[in-house]
Amino acid sequence: MSESFIQGLFAERLGGSSFGKDTKIYKFEKIKRAKAAAMAADPSTEILDFGVGEPDAMAFPAVVKALQIECEKSENRGYADNGIPEFKAAAAEYMARVFGVKGLNPETEIIHSIGSKCALAMMPDAFINKGDAMLMTTPGYPVMATHTEWHGGVVVELPLLEKNAFLPDLKAISAADLKRTKLLYLNYPNNPTGASATAKFFEEVVEFAAANNIIVVHDAAYAALCHTGAPLSFLSTPGAMDVGVEIHSLSKAYNMTGWRIAFLAGNSKVIGAFAHVKDNYDSGQFKAIQKAGVQALATPEITEEISAKYKRRLTQMVEALKESGFNAVMPGGTFYLYVKAPVASGDGTKFGNAEEASEHLIRKAHISTVPWDNAGSYLRFSATFAAADRADEERVISELRVRLAGLGLKF
Template sequence: MNLQTLFAERIGGAAFGLSNEIYKFEKIKRAKAAARQTHKSVELLDFGVGEPDQMAPAAIRRALKKAVDDPANRGYADNGLRDFKVAAAGYMAEFLGVTDLAPDTEIVHSIGSKPALAMLPLCFINPGDVALATVPGYPVLATHTKYLGGRVVEVPLLKKNGFYPDLDAIDADTARRAKLFYVNYPNNPTGAAPSEEFFDRLIAFAQLHNILIVQDAAYATLVYGRKPLSILSRPGGKEAAVELHSMSKSYNMTGWRLGFVAGSARVVQAYAEVKDNIDSGQFKAIQLAACAGIADRKLADRINRHYQRRLRKMVKCLRSIGFDARLPGGTFYLYVPSPCGAGATAFATAEDASQFLIREHLISTVPWDDAGAFLRFSATFESAGNKDDDRVVAELGARLAKAQLRF
């Protein structure tokens, strides 16, 4: 039997699994393993991890333990508990000022944001349809658009535009054919936070061209020096956009896999229709635990302060070395122009710089070369507490200084 001839073209067809190409995150993983093996007594400083460094708050864990022992929670959740929908509506009102969401028709839970981003193209994309997607960014919606025979048009996020898409640069034919526009604010990896002006321009663009905005708000509460902002709070937002929220970043619930989709009833209905044929819902106990977290505003605020403290320390450290580092508008990332070399070594790409820092100095970052050469430093590094944060950041500075980076 020749299994190789059976693979679908969307994953490579007969060539599936035969390529020697190594993707970015696999390169990072291998470089870290090699560096640890070569320098067994040296701590690897991992500023590349994109998930929280702490456990979910104790109140959430206690609620989970209680719910696990309730036999009423043993069955399928299907399209979600009403308790969680009501809690999600409360979250939208409390943090984002969106007070008009109907829990029963305009909110449906998801098993994390990633599956929701994979399912939404199933609601809208036919072969030949176009989706717009900002780059750099999370590729899931774009990947599934391609799986369905759609075409993805990348819209670069450039520093000169404040890391917002240049809507005027999207040609008329592409805009006319597009069905979806994927954006992510607060933005990973750039750290740009949404503004009312940007959301208003984006909504007007979508209305003009009959495009649905898919706004991935996974980092919604992680903004600094401003209030969290939802596209659904802007005039016309609910009609022009669907917004995805996650418990992962705001409540340190990454591995728990829970989020929700919010927007107009018809769009949410379409998502729920597809979802109902793909999964049977997240475990009820996890949904109830999230309700406990949402009920205590202080939990998300505390997590916000944790990252803000770290980011400020990292900014000071990186600026002392020569990086153009500034406190981001949101997320837990610093997105900085990559150095062009170190000593006599030249870097052609951010990936070159990233690999050098791992190999020679045991500093892990994530490189982005999609729209300029940048390195992403994450504030989710491992440490033993606030005092140890200072030690880790000081060690980062010492190693970077030793590297003799050129900008």
């Protein structure tokens, strides 16, 4: 049968006529396949899933109840466009209460989005012309970089290295790259490294952005999940409101990944341009979800409870991993533990990179992790593994300890 004419019509940004023909197997597909193969080979052994990147628990009852009540009201049925005032006001209050960022104008300095992923996808529409660059920390959440490239822009990667506490070295960027750069993407506490930013680093960022005319987009998806010190907002840095915006999400902070609700706060010109772009993509999140979001934002104790659970699990995971030779240290925030990948196992298998180490862990010990080989070889263990209760949580972690010890890993 001749090939469909459709194959010739794909946009260049998707690979043109080659779209869908790529036979390379990507990381997450490899993990999925290795998991399936391990289960098929030994169905009776439980998979210890430290690979998941989202909460294992439900949204809290008061938030679920708010949605139940609000979705029955006729006033909430229609298009929400760029958002309801109640949600923006709640976001402004939340920023003041949790992060000490006071005086945000809900009208001009805050806007909701249907999750932070969409916001990151839309931001390049507002700023990136062909040939413009964005700075992207790597490893990292790639959505803004993908869309920059789709607009004909260039992505300049800033490696996150352990020796720099997983903060980018802004001084290492070439003058030529600085000249063409419009956007800087940062994410602290960071996925996957778990690192937190310091107030001093954010001060450097503001100075850097102002000196080079670069807009900062701080992805604060994990900002309230903080294990050392108080939660830190980029916007609390003097001058930050002049150079950038911050994106907060209810996904991880309130166990609401599927609900799709987030907000941007910060510079009014950036928010205004984003609002214009957004208005041309979607018609806003369901008002009942925004109103349930108001309930969540007014109850930051929920996040404190969630955060305490991750901290408890991460503390035990650090100990378990250390016993097997990993250089595990408690992350500043998030629910991720990022550790150097082993180079070999006791049975003589050598690992060329983290991907190979991760595959070995799943095949030989039914332990699922996410490998990163972007800036050194590391494995990410997530504290969102499934466990029925505290006793089960401890059982999973002691099982992890036993299985890792059995592998005889070398570093």
